[in-house]
Amino acid sequence: MTGRILRIELRRSAALGIALLLLVIGTVLLLSSTRFFAGRWMQLAVLARSTLVVLLPLALAGGAWLGRRDARYRVNELFASTVRPRWQRVVPTAGALAVTVVTAYILVFVIAAGWVVPTAGYFPGATIVVTAVGVPALIAAAWLGMAAGRAVPRVITAPVLAVVGFVLVGLVPEWASAPGTGAEIGQPRPEPAGVLLLPAFTGLDDFQTIATRVSLLQALWLVSLAATGLLLLGAVRRRAIAFAVLPALLGVAVALPLLPAGGARGAAVVDPVAIELVCDNDGPQVCVTRAHAALLPDVVGPARQALAMMSAKLPNAPVRAVQTQQVTYWARLTSDAAPPRHSADTVVFDTPTINWVGRADLSGDYFLPSLLDAVWRQECGDQSVRGDVYRARTVATAWLTGQLPAPQPGSDPAETARLESAYQALVSLPEVEQRRRVAATREGALECRDDELVALLPADQP
Template structure:
């Protein structure tokens, strides 16, 4: 009997419409951003969680619309006069809503996986756990919305819940993490552990994962919240309402003390397998990280071209190129730990831009100059780069190519003219002096003495 009622609810109630709305919204959000997760499973899981910023308010509103159905049809008194317990009547409807919202979330994830499977070289085991947290989150939102729609069966209830839900999951975390007045760029307030009670998660580096402990604690809290929503939906007396709140209180009492502080910074950990190197040894060695293994065929050619240019002009030139293994996003777990310096025979290059199908986007004339600039770059533990140091690297890279620095998007023509003049001043020196200066500049840069780099490479600055 219950199964037949569930099938009827799936066919005829608003639950199907709510699921379709979530399906369209989730697909639009994910499939319009494939370049941010193509070829990377963990990034897909995290972006699926980020879609909850929109899906949770919609699930709340959809549940509220479905919850006011009895009042809208004026059958509350009729159903109350029957001997059948209320919970037996609400379970099929609640189950139908749960099935549709979960199905929408899963289908969107599976469709988006089509952009990951062809080029993914690594499947982190935590991917399933991270993505699965969205399931109890959507069920909890739908059931709480149904309880609210039953308690306040007004037309305005659904849109009000949608707005409140969006404020809670999207804007409140932004307000908490916003830098204090007068703080430097990149300095954020220390988020309390309670921020992680919200299942949305954004801004994970390609080399990071969410700690499994955090995902399990979030799932525990969300399951308890879903139970509270279902009990509130079936509650009739005040004592039952008070009892319905207990699972949520118990869930937050268990999860909150165990969640780390710091929000994304506290929950993110470096995945040691993701940063392992995969190399091409058919010539000068070129390596990328395992999570970016699909990029190796694209970067081998430019990397070996850069190494050949360096070998032609630099003494003790580097002989291998390796992708950086350092986490660059602000959520790095140990921002005060200086990264290991690389040896003089190696250049370390940043991850190239990834296109919508998970391959390296080398369509612009930027990757080769960036590889050449890496000859004058070292991991010195400071993410910031002085303007004169950056300009010196550009001039040094141009010296390797034998051509003036190419125009940079967004750079004023006056600054580009200044760099071109600096390049001309360098190449007008005797060749022996040019090589001496470049060798001294590289030695200073590799020793993290940027002043020596700037002193030997003209930048056109007064």
């Protein structure tokens, strides 16, 4: 009997329309951001979770709209006069809404996976767990919305819940990490652990993942919240309403003390498999990380071209090129996340831009110069770069290519003149002296000695 009612609800209630709305909006949100997850499963999982900022308020509002159905058709008193308990009548409707919103969420993920499967070279197991947290989140939102719609059967209930849900899920984490005041002005405040009770998650480096412990604790809390929503939906007496709140309270009591502080920053950990190197050895070795294995065919050519240009002019030139293994988002999370220092025979290049199909976007002319510039860089612990250091790197790279890069639109004419003067001063020296100075610059860069690096510039330059 219950199964037949469930099928009727799936066909005739507003549950299907609510799910279609979630499907369309979730798909549009993800497919408008394909370049941020194409070829990378974990990034897709995180972006799927980020869509909850919009999908959860919609599920709340949809549940409220469905929850006021009995009052809208004025059948509350009729149903209350039957001998069947209320929970038997609400379970099929609640089940239909849960099935449809979960199906919509899964379909959004499956559709977006079409931009990952063709080029993904690594599937982190945590992808399933990270994505699955959205399931109890949507069910909880839908059932709480139904309970609110039943308790306050007004037309305005659904839009008010949508606004409240968006403020809670989307804006509260932003406020929690807003810059402080006084001595902390300009610095983000550490987010309290309670922020992780909200399931939406944004901002993750390609080499990071969400700790499985955090995802499981979030799922535990959300399942308990969904149970509270269902119990509130079926509650009639005050004692039943008070009892309905217990699962959510127990979920908070268990999960909150175990969740890390710092919000998303505290939940993220470096994935050691993602930063493993995958190499092409058919010539000078070129390596990329496993998370970006699909980029290897694209970067091999430019990387070997850069190595050839270095070996033609630079003494003790690098003989292999390796993609950086550094976590760039939020700088380094811990000292353990610092990438290994490579030897002098290795040049470490930054991750190229990834296009909407998960391949390296080399349409511009920036990648080869960035490879050449990488020979003057080393992981020195300080992420800031002085102006004179940047200028010395630019001049040294121009010495390799034989010309300075064209000035960018809006660049400072005085800085352009300084670069031109420094470059002409270098190339006007005897060739042996040029090689000696550039070799000293390379050595200074490898040893993180900026003074030796900037010695390439004329003495009269600031």
